[in-house]
Amino acid sequence: MKIRPYQPKDFENCRDICLVTSSGFNTPEETKALWYMYCDYYLLYESDTCFIVANEKDEAIGYILCAKDYNTYKKQFKQHFSAPLRKVSLKHWLMHGISGLYMTAVARKYPAHLHIDIKPEGQRQGMGTKLVDALVAKLKESGVKGVHLGVGADNEKGVSFYKKYGFKEYKKGFGSIVFALDL
Ligand SMILES: CC(C)(COP(=O)(O)OP(=O)(O)OC[C@H]1O[C@@H](n2cnc3c(N)ncnc32)[C@H](O)[C@@H]1OP(=O)(O)O)[C@@H](O)C(=O)NCCC(=O)NCCS
Numbered sequence: 631m632k633i634r635p636y637q638p639k640d641f642e643n644c645r646d647i648c649l650v651t652s653s654g655f656n657t658p659e660e661t662k663a664l665w666y667m668y669c670d671y672y673l674l675y676e677s678d679t680c681f682i683v684a685n686e687k688d689e690a691i692g693y694i695l696c697a698k699d700y701n702t703y704k705k706q707f708k709q710h711f712s713a714p715l716r717k718v719s720l721k722h723w724l725m726h727g728i729s730g731l732y733m734t735a736v737a738r739k740y741p742a743h744l745h746i747d748i749k750p751e752g753q754r755q756g757m758g759t760k761l762v763d764a765l766v767a768k769l770k771e772s773g774v775k776g777v778h779l780g781v782g783a784d785n786e787k788g789v790s791f792y793k794k795y796g797f798k799e800y801k802k803g804f805g806s807i808v809f810a811l812d813l
Pocket of ligand 1: 651746748749753754755756759760779780782788791
């Protein structure tokens with residue numbers, strides 16, 4: 631396995647990674663909501679801060695996706711994804727809006743926002759750490775001063791991973807934890 635920048639050919643595999651590593655998105659409408667919220671924006675609008683774990687056939691089996699500035703993300707998301715998301719799932723549209731408000735404070739000091747997912751066959755082999763390393767190097771080069779993310783408080787794997795990497799717990803509540811890393 632290797633880490634490399636995202637390429638447009640990875641789009642469908644990234645959507646598959648997003649679906650395989652999620653839970654609770656079962657219907658076609660929920661699946662589209664998942665992709666709109668957690669995957670497509672980053673690949674289409676900020677692919678320079680997306681990195682891939684590729685297998686021996688150069689197929690994407692993991693990714694780290696990142697918006698460099700959360701406020702810009704919110705504006706662009708509203709313009710391009712808000713209406714489609716609302717159409718497929720009012721519930722997820724509302725949840726996404728609330729999460730946007732919840733992240734506003736952390737984004738002041740830690741502007742970048744990330745998602746990381748690796749399919750089971752690529753996990754626990756150091757690839758997640760290498761993905762964050764690649765993103766951190768790119769963000770530093772771009773002058774970004776900090777990065778944050780939200781994770782389910784019951785996601786033991788994720789929580790343990792972020793702590794081990796050096797992310798600090800910024801806020802906890804509503805079943806989730808916001809982690810932040812100074813760059
Ligand atoms: C969380 C995730 C990105 C970690 O990536 P990874 O490549 O498996 O992690 P690494 O191999 O780099 O592990 C680094 C450290 O994280 C912690 N960690 C990773 N997987 C863990 C697990 N299953 N249980 C407990 N700790 C774990 C360990 O401290 C590990 O260090 P160690 O192996 O020396 O003990 C990956 O497991 C994943 O995609 N999980 C499913 C989706 C998900 O939960 N994404 C995050 C949601 S916000």
